[in-house]
Each structure stands twice: as C-alpha cells, then as structure tokens.
Amino acid sequence: MSRIQSRFQGWGLVAPALLWTTAFFVVPFVVMAAMSFASLEGRTLVWGFSFENYARLLEKAYLWRAIIVSLEITLTVTAVSVLLAYPLAWIIAFRVPQRWQRLALLLAILPFWTSYVVRSYAWLLVLAREGVVNQTMLALGLISDPITLANTRFATITGFVHFFVMLLTLTIYANLIQLPPNYRRAAMDLGANAFQTFRHVILPLTLPGIVTGAFLTFVLCIGDYVTPQILGGNTELTVPQVIMVQLGRRADFPLASALAIVLMGIVALAYLTSSRWLRLDRI
Amino acid sequence: MTASVTLTGLNHWYGTFQVLKDIELQIEAGEYVTLLGPSGCGKTTLLSVLGGFVQPTEGRVLIGDTDATHVPAVKRPTTTVFQDYALFPHMSLRDNVGFGLRMAGMGRKDRHARAEAMLDLVGLRDAASKRPHALSGGQRQRVALARALAVEPDVLLLDEPLGALDLKLRRFMQDELKTIQKQVGTTFVHVTHDQEEAMAIADRIVVMNAGRIEDQGPPDRVYREPASQFTADFMGENNHIPGNRISTGIETPFGVLPGDPAITAGAAICVRPEDIRADTRGSFQIGNAQLRDVAFFGTYCRAHLVPEQAPDIVLTAYLDAGRAWAAGETVALSAEVEDFRIFDAEQK
Amino acid sequence: MMRFLPWAYLLVAFVFIYLPVGVLVLFSFQSGGLPVPPFNGPSLRWYETILSDPDLMGALRNSLIVALGSSAVAVTLGFLAAYGLARHILPGSALMRGLLIAPLTVSYLIVGLGLLIVLTRTGLGLSLWTAAIGHVVINLPLAFAIIYASMGAQQQNAERAARDLGASEMKVIVLITVPMLLPSIAAAFFLSVTLSWDEFIISFLLTRFDVTLPVEIWSLLRSGLSPQLNAIGSFVFLISVAVVLLLELVVFRRTRP
CATH class of the missing domain: 3.40.50.300 (P-loop containing nucleotide triphosphate hydrolases)
Known part of the structure; x- marks a missing residue:
C-alpha cells in the first residue's frame, strides 16, 4: 500500500466524524457566537457587531445577579461534594475489606442511574413541607412547624451535592486504589501516623485526580438547568435558567447567546485555574 | 544502632x-x-x-x-x-x-x-x-x-x-x-x-x-x-541417585556407598555436578558413561552423561573446559565418597 | 470511637445517597393521590396508570429509538475516526483530535442552543431526528476517545499480520480490529445509550411534538407532585439498574483477567 493511498484512506475514515462535528457543532457554535453580537429590533433580528448584549449583562441586575448566583452555587457544590466524597472514597478503598469493595462502590453509585429529571423531583419529595424530612423532624420534636426546605438555594445545592458526591466518590476511589499500597506502608514504616500519611503522601498524590473531578463537577454544575429549575425557588435564577427564559418568553436569542458565551468564558477560566494545579503536580 | x-x-x-x-x-x-x-x-x-x-x-x-x-x-x-x-x-x-x-x-x-x-x-x-x-x-x-x-x-x-x-x-x-x-x-x-x-x-x-x-x-x-x-536441590544443581539401606551402607546402581546414615529403607542420594570427575581417581567409581551432549560455560563444560550401569539415569557433570568433549564418547566417572549427601527418600 | 467513625460515616453517606431513591420507589406504591407521608399502600394503581398512558409509552419508545440510533451512529463515526487517526499518519492529526473532542468541553445547554439557532434560522424545523443529531454530537467525542485510547500496539501487530497474509483493508477492520476492540466498542456504545436515554436539555430544546421520556416527565412535573411520577421514575430506575447489573455481569466481568 502506497503512502498516498494510505493517506487517502485515512482521510476517508476520519471525514464522516469531522463533517458531523463541523456541521452540527462548529457551525452552530460560530453562528451562536455571531448571534451574541447581533441585536433585536422589535421582533426582527439585526446581524451586526455590537456589544449591546454584553453591556446589558452588566447593566441589568437580574442578569449579573444570575452570574453571581451561578458561581456561588457551583463553588459551594464543588467544595462540599469533594469534602464529602473524599472520606467516603477513602473508607471504601482502605477500610472496607477487599472482597466487599466492588459491591460497596457499586452501591454508592447505583442511584446515579435514576433519571436525571426524576432525581431532582425525588429530592423535591424529600424536602417538601409535607415530605419525609419535615415529618421526621416533627415526629422527633426537633421542630414544631414544618420548615421550608424545597424551593430554596439549599435544596438546589442538596440536589447537586447528591449527584456529584456519587461521581466524585467514583473518581477519587479510582485514584486511591491505583496508588501502590507500599506508599502507605513505607510512610507508616518511617513513623508517619495515619493523618501524616494522608497529609504528606496520599493527598499530594491524589491531588491531580481531585482537581480533575472538581473541574468536571464545576463544568457540569454551572451548565445545568434542571436541578435549580425544579429545586430552587423563583427568587433567584442561575445563568442556564435565564438563558431558557430568554429562549422562551422573549425569544431573545442574541442575549441568550451572549449568556452562553459568558458561561463558556467562566468554564475556560476554571480550566486555566485548575490546569495550573494539575501541571504543578504532574512533575 | x-x-x-x-x-x-x-x-x-x-x-x-x-x-x-x-x-x-x-x-x-x-x-x-x-x-x-x-x-x-x-x-x-x-x-x-x-x-x-x-x-x-x-x-x-x-x-x-x-x-x-x-x-x-x-x-x-x-x-x-x-x-x-x-x-x-x-x-x-x-x-x-x-x-x-x-x-x-x-x-x-x-x-x-x-x-x-x-x-x-x-x-x-x-x-x-x-x-x-x-x-x-x-x-x-x-x-x-x-x-x-x-x-x-x-x-x-x-x-x-x-x-x-x-x-x-x-x-x-x-x-x-x-x-x-x-x-x-x-x-x-x-x-x-x-x-x-x-x-x-x-x-x-x-x-x-x-x-x-x-x-x-x-x-x-x-x-x-x-x-x-x-x-x-534449591542451592545449585544436583544429581539424584536412588539407593537402599543395607548393613554396610547404602546400595546404589554403582556399588555400595560405605557409612552408617540414619536411614531405614529407601535413600535419595545427591551429588553435585562439580564433584563428579572424568577420571577414575575418586574414592567411589561410577564407571563408564556415554556423553550425550555438552555445552561450553566458560570455566567448565556442562555435560549430560548416561552411565552404563544405570542407563535410566542422566547425570549432569561439570567437565574440564580445557579439553574438547564430543557427544557419543565414553567417559569414566568417579567421585569422593564424602561428596555424596544421603537423605531419607520418604521425606521430601 | 475512632474505630466506629468510618462505619458511621459510611452509614450516613449511604442514607443520604439512598434517601431520594428510597422515597421515590416507596411512594410509587402509594394508593393515595400524593407522594408524601403517611404511606398508605402498597398499591400498583400508579403503575397501571403509566403503563396505560399512551403519551408516556410513546415517549419511552421514542427515547429508546433515539438512544439506540444516535449511539449506533456515534460509535460508528467514532470508531472510523479513531481507526483513521491511530493507523494513518495524517497532517494536522492533533488538530483533528482536538476538534473531535471539543464538544465534551461545552455544556449540553450550549450545544443545544447552537443547534436550535441554526435549525430555526434555516427553517429546518424540530423533530425527534434533530434531537438524535444533537445526541450524536455529544456522544461522538466520548466514543472516539474511548476507542482511540484502546487502540494499542497489540492490535496493530495483529492487523499487520493480517495484511501480511493478504487481507484487504476492509477485511482487516471487520475480522481483526473490531473483534479485538469489542470490549471498548461495547463500553462506548452502552455509555452513549445511557447518556442519550437520560439526556434532557438537548431533547427539550430540539423536539416539538414527538418527545423523549425525560421531556415527557418534565411536562408531567409541571402539574405538580404525583405518585404517577414516582411510578415512571422507579420504572426507569429499575430498567437502568437491570442494564447496569447485566453489563457488570456479562460484558465487564469477561474482560477482566
């Protein structure tokens, strides 16, 4: 087979996937980016190059508030999820006997397979005024009247944390068990107690995995529409919710596009921040 | 410390x-x-x-x-x-x-x-x-x-x-x-x-x-x-020869090994390849053996030999590297009596 | 004290993880009209309701078609691209790999929004087909990455041997590469099916009259809490768990040494 023929065949194999991605991802993305610089006059779209939409993001309180809310929720969710998932992964990796580990891990992530929309709905049931949590606390005499849990930021964060604890437990566990067991033995052999072993050996070695998991959490969380829409109240909206509002009632595609670009900018920023950490530890 | x-x-x-x-x-x-x-x-x-x-x-x-x-x-x-x-x-x-x-x-x-x-x-x-x-x-x-x-x-x-x-x-x-x-x-x-x-x-x-x-x-x-x-067996190479306890020592296919080891019936006899000599000067005669194959190892030649008195045994010996050995030739072998180690065949 | 702390943590974590699922499944057997305590059941009336609901069952069928169809396309395209890039020296291959992976870095909402803009601008209209196109866009990078990562030197040597023995390029792919990569191709396909089956926002933006199951559930949700939602949710959950367990037992057990 000649080189030319080989190259020709290679192109033929890659072309369908490239064409698909270009036609249905790159082109729409470019159109969306262009759209963010267009403007609406009445109901007609005027293409052009104006920063009007971005200016509106800074002027209108309900728009920049959404960015703040999204960031606050996402950062809280990321931090809380990592802090809760790490001990869980640790216990499964190092405390649960070897033969039960796979089962424990499978059980820890099984509810992952509840439908995405249904999972948020289930939390709504749990947190409702008449729901299990309120009823239990009433019965135990911890509270005298049902408290408002659903339709709050707390509910949104709970729903998110539930999902990401499962995801992060899986990724952190995978990181922990691929460490050679002799690292822990060596540390203890040299006089390190359990905490020192964690602090000086296990944590630095699993940091790249944690940062990767945290980045994934950040990206998935900040772009999600369903969880805040079902669980959060109407008092504050996240960026994806505002985007959907623009698409629905107002059909303001340019503003929605600008918000999408901002969302991407935030993700890119998060990537740059975390990649610095990643590189630091990959040496 | x-x-x-x-x-x-x-x-x-x-x-x-x-x-x-x-x-x-x-x-x-x-x-x-x-x-x-x-x-x-x-x-x-x-x-x-x-x-x-x-x-x-x-x-x-x-x-x-x-x-x-x-x-x-x-x-x-x-x-x-x-x-x-x-x-x-x-x-x-x-x-x-x-x-x-x-x-x-x-x-x-x-x-x-x-x-x-x-x-x-x-x-x-x-x-x-x-x-x-x-x-x-x-x-x-x-x-x-x-x-x-x-x-x-x-x-x-x-x-x-x-x-x-x-x-x-x-x-x-x-x-x-x-x-x-x-x-x-x-x-x-x-x-x-x-x-x-x-x-x-x-x-x-x-x-x-x-x-x-x-x-x-x-x-x-x-x-x-x-x-x-x-x-x-674990420390280096060894030859194995079966034997039986008799009153004067251990009976082997090559004759009786004198001595009084604490063995009641069957014996497993070991001798190192480097202790087998290609001459008749040792105190225990193994007799003639046919050289089956030989390989050069630098300081010695590692050879497999089939003794005429026990053709079902293959002995390994480290022969003098200073001379040329040829497969098929007949070699007289001997060793010192004290180089044989005798173990109870029952124990492993 | 320190001895029991890990087990206590494990217990609390599992309660947290299973709380919503437990409540969901329990109240799917509620006989009353509200999925909140007190529990009065068990009753299968809500399962009867959903199984006889033509809209829900239609959405279920649509979801299945979209998931299987889009995954088949995504895995086929992903495999061909991975094979092309792993086995042929092409100029700009790093750029092409980057381009193929790119949709992974963008949230589904943005993928859906871009497609929505183009489809409405060009007047092509929305249907199950457009949702399936969107699902291929998000699953193609995963399928490509999984299959590309598993194309090692071992397969390459087997492919060379086959070519050496006179097999055509097509025969090499069908008889050598695909069978050897079957575990990763299967993994890519099933991952793709689960993601597509569960996907909401792209389907929501890109379908109109025929919708997928998550979209149908979403519209039911707007009419408030109902054990009917518990029933459909539990039903979907049980199917997913069955598939996951089946995969665990059949596909992945075999690939492990």
Missing part, C-alpha cells in the same frame, strides 16, 4: 492456608541474614511479620529484649526497603530520605544535612534535588536504602531489593549492600529467591520451603552439607 531478633513459635494463616509453620529463628545483632526460598514459601510474609505489617496468628517477635509482637509498623525500630522501592514520586530525593526524620520531628536544617549525608553514603549526594522518576533502577534502589537507614533502625528489612535490576547491576549492588551493612552495623534481613545472591551477601542463609525453615547456616555449610534434600 542494631539489635538482635528472636522469633519463637510463629504460625500464621491466611484464611485456612497456613503460610508460616513453627518458625523458630534467632538473628544476632549486626548479622546479615538472607531468607531464601521459592516464591510462595512464606519468606515475604515472615519479613512482613518482622516489619509489623502482618500480625502473626501465633508466636512472638522479640527485637532486642522487647516484645514487639503487637507493636505496629509505625512504632517499630525496623524499616523496610520495599521491592518496588515505594519512593514518594512527588518528593525530591532529599525529602524522601528525610521523610522519617521529619515524622520524628527533626527540624528542616538538621534533616536536610542528615538526608544529604545518607545520600552521600549511597553515592547520590549530587542528585539530592532530583525526583525519583529521573533515576535509574539501581539509583532508586539506593535511595530506598538511604531512606530506610536515615532513621537509624535497629533492624533493616529488605524485600527482594535487587529483584528489578539486571544481572550485572545486581551483582554490583550485592557488594554495595554488604559494604554499607558493615559500615552502619545494622542488622539486615534480606529476602531473595536468588541463591547466588544469598550466597554472595549473607553471613547466614535461612532456607524456607512451604512455610517452614528447612535449613540455616553459613553459605558454605548450607551449600556443602545441606540439611534436607530440598535445600540440596
């Missing part, structure tokens, strides 16, 4: 499988001992018991005069050089070697000075700021050694420390290890499955098989006068 080790009545089970059986072992302070045996013989488990990574089901571990049986690895005066070295990949060599000192609360300056002195001992002072991944296998092995010695343990445990190195480097590191051990005076317990390594390095070899100690003693004694047939 150095201490003796005493193991008494050790038995250990993994589930229903017994990995250590009635281990009794006394190691003197400052001694270099190798635990030698095939894989699965329990030698690594025994080392783990010494290091405090495994709690023995039965028995006691004394380090010096203190009972260390229930002392966890963290608090034992032992350190281990792991088979995979287990160097922390995110730390420089200096920090790796200084890790134990840091855990003991030593300040940065003293710690670094001591770590560098230890790296100097193993010839890696200039690489102190490097990370483990920048080193070769032999260098990593030295860092692991320096790290384990930095905390001045009473007993140093080495788990197949040279297993990952190529043959030439392994031979070189054996000499290094021995020199360093003499220098620091610490008790070394070294696990290996390589009998040449064990002989090259140890003051005393402990041969293990199926969870038991088969034999122990200085290398030359264990090689020349093995206490069991297993040891005889």
Whole structure:
C-alpha cells in the first residue's frame, strides 16, 4: 500500500466524524457566537457587531445577579461534594475489606442511574413541607412547624451535592486504589501516623485526580438547568435558567447567546485555574 | 544502632492456608541474614511479620529484649526497603530520605544535612534535588536504602531489593549492600529467591520451603552439607541417585556407598555436578558413561552423561573446559565418597 | 470511637445517597393521590396508570429509538475516526483530535442552543431526528476517545499480520480490529445509550411534538407532585439498574483477567 493511498484512506475514515462535528457543532457554535453580537429590533433580528448584549449583562441586575448566583452555587457544590466524597472514597478503598469493595462502590453509585429529571423531583419529595424530612423532624420534636426546605438555594445545592458526591466518590476511589499500597506502608514504616500519611503522601498524590473531578463537577454544575429549575425557588435564577427564559418568553436569542458565551468564558477560566494545579503536580 | 531478633513459635494463616509453620529463628545483632526460598514459601510474609505489617496468628517477635509482637509498623525500630522501592514520586530525593526524620520531628536544617549525608553514603549526594522518576533502577534502589537507614533502625528489612535490576547491576549492588551493612552495623534481613545472591551477601542463609525453615547456616555449610534434600536441590544443581539401606551402607546402581546414615529403607542420594570427575581417581567409581551432549560455560563444560550401569539415569557433570568433549564418547566417572549427601527418600 | 467513625460515616453517606431513591420507589406504591407521608399502600394503581398512558409509552419508545440510533451512529463515526487517526499518519492529526473532542468541553445547554439557532434560522424545523443529531454530537467525542485510547500496539501487530497474509483493508477492520476492540466498542456504545436515554436539555430544546421520556416527565412535573411520577421514575430506575447489573455481569466481568 502506497503512502498516498494510505493517506487517502485515512482521510476517508476520519471525514464522516469531522463533517458531523463541523456541521452540527462548529457551525452552530460560530453562528451562536455571531448571534451574541447581533441585536433585536422589535421582533426582527439585526446581524451586526455590537456589544449591546454584553453591556446589558452588566447593566441589568437580574442578569449579573444570575452570574453571581451561578458561581456561588457551583463553588459551594464543588467544595462540599469533594469534602464529602473524599472520606467516603477513602473508607471504601482502605477500610472496607477487599472482597466487599466492588459491591460497596457499586452501591454508592447505583442511584446515579435514576433519571436525571426524576432525581431532582425525588429530592423535591424529600424536602417538601409535607415530605419525609419535615415529618421526621416533627415526629422527633426537633421542630414544631414544618420548615421550608424545597424551593430554596439549599435544596438546589442538596440536589447537586447528591449527584456529584456519587461521581466524585467514583473518581477519587479510582485514584486511591491505583496508588501502590507500599506508599502507605513505607510512610507508616518511617513513623508517619495515619493523618501524616494522608497529609504528606496520599493527598499530594491524589491531588491531580481531585482537581480533575472538581473541574468536571464545576463544568457540569454551572451548565445545568434542571436541578435549580425544579429545586430552587423563583427568587433567584442561575445563568442556564435565564438563558431558557430568554429562549422562551422573549425569544431573545442574541442575549441568550451572549449568556452562553459568558458561561463558556467562566468554564475556560476554571480550566486555566485548575490546569495550573494539575501541571504543578504532574512533575 | 542494631539489635538482635528472636522469633519463637510463629504460625500464621491466611484464611485456612497456613503460610508460616513453627518458625523458630534467632538473628544476632549486626548479622546479615538472607531468607531464601521459592516464591510462595512464606519468606515475604515472615519479613512482613518482622516489619509489623502482618500480625502473626501465633508466636512472638522479640527485637532486642522487647516484645514487639503487637507493636505496629509505625512504632517499630525496623524499616523496610520495599521491592518496588515505594519512593514518594512527588518528593525530591532529599525529602524522601528525610521523610522519617521529619515524622520524628527533626527540624528542616538538621534533616536536610542528615538526608544529604545518607545520600552521600549511597553515592547520590549530587542528585539530592532530583525526583525519583529521573533515576535509574539501581539509583532508586539506593535511595530506598538511604531512606530506610536515615532513621537509624535497629533492624533493616529488605524485600527482594535487587529483584528489578539486571544481572550485572545486581551483582554490583550485592557488594554495595554488604559494604554499607558493615559500615552502619545494622542488622539486615534480606529476602531473595536468588541463591547466588544469598550466597554472595549473607553471613547466614535461612532456607524456607512451604512455610517452614528447612535449613540455616553459613553459605558454605548450607551449600556443602545441606540439611534436607530440598535445600540440596534449591542451592545449585544436583544429581539424584536412588539407593537402599543395607548393613554396610547404602546400595546404589554403582556399588555400595560405605557409612552408617540414619536411614531405614529407601535413600535419595545427591551429588553435585562439580564433584563428579572424568577420571577414575575418586574414592567411589561410577564407571563408564556415554556423553550425550555438552555445552561450553566458560570455566567448565556442562555435560549430560548416561552411565552404563544405570542407563535410566542422566547425570549432569561439570567437565574440564580445557579439553574438547564430543557427544557419543565414553567417559569414566568417579567421585569422593564424602561428596555424596544421603537423605531419607520418604521425606521430601 | 475512632474505630466506629468510618462505619458511621459510611452509614450516613449511604442514607443520604439512598434517601431520594428510597422515597421515590416507596411512594410509587402509594394508593393515595400524593407522594408524601403517611404511606398508605402498597398499591400498583400508579403503575397501571403509566403503563396505560399512551403519551408516556410513546415517549419511552421514542427515547429508546433515539438512544439506540444516535449511539449506533456515534460509535460508528467514532470508531472510523479513531481507526483513521491511530493507523494513518495524517497532517494536522492533533488538530483533528482536538476538534473531535471539543464538544465534551461545552455544556449540553450550549450545544443545544447552537443547534436550535441554526435549525430555526434555516427553517429546518424540530423533530425527534434533530434531537438524535444533537445526541450524536455529544456522544461522538466520548466514543472516539474511548476507542482511540484502546487502540494499542497489540492490535496493530495483529492487523499487520493480517495484511501480511493478504487481507484487504476492509477485511482487516471487520475480522481483526473490531473483534479485538469489542470490549471498548461495547463500553462506548452502552455509555452513549445511557447518556442519550437520560439526556434532557438537548431533547427539550430540539423536539416539538414527538418527545423523549425525560421531556415527557418534565411536562408531567409541571402539574405538580404525583405518585404517577414516582411510578415512571422507579420504572426507569429499575430498567437502568437491570442494564447496569447485566453489563457488570456479562460484558465487564469477561474482560477482566
């Protein structure tokens, strides 16, 4: 087979996937980016190059508030999820006997397979005024009247944390068990107690995995529409919710596009921040 | 710093499988001992018991005069050089070697000075700021050694420390290890499955098989006068000749071996290939044998021979490399009576 | 105290993880009209309701078609691209790999929004087909990455041997490469099916009259809490768990040494 023929065949194999991605991802993305610089006059779209939409993001309180809310929720969710998932992964990796580990891990992530929309709905049931949590606390005499849990930021964060604890437990566990067991033995052999072993050996070695998991959490969380829409109240909206509002009632595609670009900018920023950490530890 | 080790009545089970059986072992302070045996013989488990990574089901571990049986690895005066070295990949060599000192609360300056002195001992002072991944296998092995010695343990445990190195480097590191051990005076317990390594390095070899100690003693004694047939086979090559107890000694296909060994019926007789001579000057005549094949090994020629008096046996002999041997020729063989080792055929 | 702490943590974590699922499944057997305590059941009336609901069952069928169809396309395209890039030296291959992976870095909402803009601008209209196109866009990078990562030297040598013995390029792919890569191709396909089956926002934006199950559930949700939602949610959950367990037992067990 000649080189030319080989190259020709290679192109033929890659072309369908490239064409698909270009036609249905790159082109729409470019159109969306262009759209963010267009403007609406009445109901007609005027293409052009104006920063009007971005200016509106800074002027209108309900728009920049959404960015703040999204960031606050996402950062809280990321931090809380990592802090809760790490001990869980640790216990499964190092405390649960070897033969039960796979089962424990499978059980820890099984509810992952509840439908995405249904999972948020289930939390709504749990947190409702008449729901299990309120009823239990009433019965135990911890509270005298049902408290408002659903339709709050707390509910949104709970729903998110539930999902990401499962995801992060899986990724952190995978990181922990691929460490050679002799690292822990060596540390203890040299006089390190359990905490020192964690602090000086296990944590630095699993940091790249944690940062990767945290980045994934950040990206998935900040772009999600369903969880805040079902669980959060109407008092504050996240960026994806505002985007959907623009698409629905107002059909303001340019503003929605600008918000999408901002969302991407935030993700890119998060990537740059975390990649610095990643590189630091990959040496 | 150095201490003796005493193991008494050790038995250990993994589930229903017994990995250590009635281990009794006394190691003197400052001694270099190798635990030698095939894989699965329990030698690594025994080392783990010494290091405090495994709690023995039965028995006691004394380090010096203190009972260390229930002392966890963290608090034992032992350190281990792991088979995979287990160097922390995110730390420089200096920090790796200084890790134990840091855990003991030593300040940065003293710690670094001591770590560098230890790296100097193993010839890696200039690489102190490097990370483990920048080193070769032999260098990593030295860092692991320096790290384990930095905390001045009473007993140093080495788990197949040279297993990952190529043959030439392994031979070189054996000499290094021995020199360093003499220098620091610490008790070394070294696990290996390589009998040449064990002989090259140890003051005393402990041969293990199926969870038991088969034999122990200085290398030359264990090689020349093995206490069991297993040891005889494991340490170097051996020929096997069947025999029977008669009143005057042991009857073999080649005649009667005089003597009075404590054997009642069947005997397993071993003779080393280097003890078989291609002449008739030995005190025991094997008779003529046909040379089946021969291979040149530098200092000797390794030959397979079929003796005329027992054509179902193939003898291996190391013949003089100074002359040309040809397959098919007939050679007269003999050996000294005292070079034959006689074991009870019932025991294995 | 320190001995029990890990187990206590494990217990609390599992309660947290299973709380919503437990409540969901329990109240799917509610006989009353509200999925909140007190529990009065068990009753299968809500399962009867959903199984006889033509809209829900239609959405279920649509979801299945979209998931299987889009995954088949995504895995086929992903495999061909991975094979092309792993076995042929092409100029700009790093750029092409980057381009193929790119959709992974963008949230589904943005992928859906871009497609929505183009489809409405060009007047192509929305249907199940457009949702399936969107699902191929998000699953193609995963399928490509998984299959590309598993194309090692071992397969390459087997392929060379086959070519050496006179097999055509097509025969090499069908008889050597695909069978050897079957575990990763299967993994890519099933991952793709689960993601597509569960995907909401792209389907929501890109479908109109025929919708997928998550979209149908979403519209039911707007009419408030109902054990009917518990029933459909539990039903979907049980199917997913069955598939996951089946995969665990059949596909992945076999690939492990």
